[in-house]
Amino acid sequence: MEISRxxxxxxxxxxxxxxxxxxxxxxxxxxxFLDRCYIRLERAxxxxxxxxxxxxxxxxxxxxxxxxxxxxxxxxxxxxxxQVAERTAGLRDAIVGRALFSAEPAPTEAxxxxxxxxxxxxxxxxxxxxxxxxxxxxxxxxxxxxxxGGQGQS
Numbered sequence: 001m002e003i004s005r006x007x008x009x010x011x012x013x014x015x016x017x018x019x020x021x022x023x024x025x026x027x028x029x030x031x032x033f034l035d036r037c038y039i040r041l042e043r044a045x046x047x048x049x050x051x052x053x054x055x056x057x058x059x060x061x062x063x064x065x066x067x068x069x070x071x072x073x074x075x076x077x078x079x080x081x082x083q084v085a086e087r088t089a090g091l092r093d094a095i096v097g098r099a100l101f102s103a104e105p106a107p108t109e110a111x112x113x114x115x116x117x118x119x120x121x122x123x124x125x126x127x128x129x130x131x132x133x134x135x136x137x138x139x140x141x142x143x144x145x146x147x148x149g150g151q152g153q154s
Contacts, residue, residue: 009061015049026078030051051071053067053068
């Protein structure tokens with residue numbers, strides 16, 4: 001089905017068939033035009049969506065037609081993205097699942113029931129094994145100037 005158009009003096013209306021362009025595709029395409037025009041989406045029956053594009057500034061009919069053509073190109077772009085996302089959903093889920101599984105900490109001897117030292121499960125949020133919370137004076141001594149070791153001041 002062809003996309004039908006209706007032009008008024010300050011806007012253009014496109015009627016889209018949702019069998020051809022599913023609603024998420026149309027909404028994604030409309031989102032890309034928010035900076036250039038006002039957009040209104042409304043239903044027309046069960047399988048049709050009306051997209052109204054209205055210029056934010058005063059706009060000529062030729063510019064409206066050009067805007068509609070660009071919108072149709074964006075619809076194709078978003079349709080392709082949607083189709084690729086559907087086709088690769090299983091692969092994407094497998095990759096993300098594997099990445100999340102790999103990010104889990106590996107069990108260590110310290111975390112085992114017979115280990116002497118505290119493992120990740122036994123650590124408290126106040127523990128500081130790297131000494132990050134040690135004050136500057138304790139770590140580097142109190143003899144240094146607070147402004148960078150006596151460097152020039154203005």
